[in-house]
Amino acid sequence: MIGPLDTLICWLGFLLEVAVVVCVCMHRNYRSYLPVGIYMLCSALETLGSYACLRAFGNSAVYHYFYYYSDATMTVLLFWVIIHFYQQALRELQVNKYIRVGTAFLITATALFSYAVINKNRDHLTGRFVIELSQNLYFEGVVLTYMLWCVIMKLKETRVRLAQLVLTLGIYFSATAIAYAMRNMFSGFGQEVLAWVPTIMSTWLAVAWIYTFVRVTEDRRIGTAQLEAKAAA
Amino acid sequence: MIPSIICTVSVATFMQLMAAYCRSILASCRRVELSDRVREVAGFRGDSIGVSDFGRLLQLVHLCPERGDDHGDIRAVGAYFKVLRGLNRITSSMVPQIAAWTNRECENCSYFAAVALDRRISYSRDLFTQQLGSRA
Numbered sequence: 165m166i167g168p169l170d171t172l173i174c175w176l177g178f179l180l181e182v183a184v185v186v187c188v189c190m191h192r193n194y195r196s197y198l199p200v201g202i203y204m205l206c207s208a209l210e211t212l213g214s215y216a217c218l219r220a221f222g223n224s225a226v227y228h229y230f231y232y233y234s235d236a237t238m239t240v241l242l243f244w245v246i247i248h249f250y251q252q253a254l255r256e257l258q259v260n261k262y263i264r265v266g267t268a269f270l271i272t273a274t275a276l277f278s279y280a281v282i283n284k285n286r287d288h289l290t291g292r293f294v295i296e297l298s299q300n301l302y303f304e305g306v307v308l309t310y311m312l313w314c315v316i317m318k319l320k321e322t323r324v325r326l327a328q329l330v331l332t333l334g335i336y337f338s339a340t341a342i343a344y345a346m347r348n349m350f351s352g353f354g355q356e357v358l359a360w361v362p363t364i365m366s367t368w369l370a371v372a373w374i375y376t377f378v379r380v381t382e383d384r385r386i387g388t389a390q391l392e393a394k395a396a397a
Numbered sequence: 398m399i400p401s402i403i404c405t406v407s408v409a410t411f412m413q414l415m416a417a418y419c420r421s422i423l424a425s426c427r428r429v430e431l432s433d434r435v436r437e438v439a440g441f442r443g444d445s446i447g448v449s450d451f452g453r454l455l456q457l458v459h460l461c462p463e464r465g466d467d468h469g470d471i472r473a474v475g476a477y478f479k480v481l482r483g484l485n486r487i488t489s490s491m492v493p494q495i496a497a498w499t500n501r502e503c504e505n506c507s508y509f510a511a512v513a514l515d516r517r518i519s520y521s522r523d524l525f526t527q528q529l530g531s532r533a
Contacts, residue, residue, distance in 0.1 A: 306410050334410065
C-alpha cells in the first residue's frame with residue numbers, strides 16, 4: 165500500500181528534479197550543464213516509474229527489482245555527469261581524448277565487474293546482492309568525485325559553481341554509500357531508516373543543485389588565496 | 398570486511414566534502430565589509446568578531462524578516478558551527494593545532510552570521526521604505 169508519505173516524497177522528488185532541468189534550460193550556457201539536465205530528466209522519469217510500479221504492484225519483489233536496478237542504471241548515468249565535470253575542470257589542459265579513453269575503460273570495467281557479480285549470484289538477484297551492487301557503484305562514485313575534488317584543488321579551479329556542483333555530488337555519493345554499507349554490515353538493524361537515506365539524499369541533491377544554479381552565477385570566482393587555504397586545511 | 402572499509406572511507410570523504418561545501422558558502426561572505434549599522438546593532442567594537450558572538454548574531458538574524466534566499470545557508474553554517482565546536486572541545490587539550498583551526502573557522506562562521514544580519518537589516522529597511530512609498 166502507498167502511504168501519504170510515499171506519495172508526498174515521490175511527488176516532491178519529481179518536482180525538484182524537473183526544477184533542476186528547468187534551471188539548466190534557463191541557463192545561458194545550457195550546453196555546459198547538458199548532462200546534469202539529462203540526468204535529472206531521467207531521474208524524474210525514474211521517480212514517476214517507481215511511483216507507478218509501487219501503485220500497481222505494492223511493496224513487492226517487482227517494485228524492488230525496478231527500484232534497485234533503475235537506481236543502479238541512474239548511478240552509472242551519474243558517472244557521465246562526473247566525467248563531464250572532469251572535462252570542464254581539465255578543459256585548459258586539452259586532455260579530452262584521455263578522459264574519453266578513461267571513461268570507456270571505467271564503464272567497461274564497471275560492466276564487467278557487475279556481470280561477474282551477477283553471474284556469481286544468478287540464483288538470488290535480490291536481497292543482499294542488489295544492496296552490495298549499489299554499495300559498490302556508489303563507492304565508485306565517491307572515489308571518482310573525491311579524485312575530481314583533488315584535481316580541482318590541485319589546479320586551483322576558481323569557478324564557484326563547478327566547485328559547489330562537485331561538492332554536493334560528493335556529499336550525495338558518500339552519504340548514500342555509507343547507508344548501503346551500513347545496511348550490509350548490520351542486516352537486521354535500522355534497515356527501514358537506512359532504506360530512506362538514498363531517497364532523502366537524491367531529494368537533497370536536487371535542492372542543492374537548484375540552489376547552485378539559482379544563487380551562484382557562472383562568472384563567480386573564488387579568490388585563489390582562499391582555495392590555497394582550503395587545500396592546506 | 399569490504400562494507401566496513403567502504404563505510405569508513407565514505408564517512409571520511411563525507412566529512413571532508415561537507416566541510417569544504419560549508420567553507421565555500423562561508424567564502425562568499427569573507428570579503429564583504431560589514432556596515433556601521435550592523436556593528437551598532439550587534440554591539441561590536443573594533444574589527445574582530447569572536448566565536449562567542451555566533452549565537453547572539455544568529456538570534457538577531459532570526460528576529461529580522463526572512464529574505465527567503467539565505468535560509469539554507471544559515472542552517473548549513475549553523476550545523477557546521479556545531480560540529481566545529483564539538484571538535485574544538487575534543488581537541489583543545491590533545492591537539493592544539495586542530496583546536497586553533499576550528500577556532501578560526503568558528504570566527505568565520507560568526508562573520509558569516511554578521512553578514513547575514515547586515516543583509517537582513519538592509520532588506521527590512523527596504524521593505525519599510527517600500528511600505529512608506531506605497532502609503533504616500
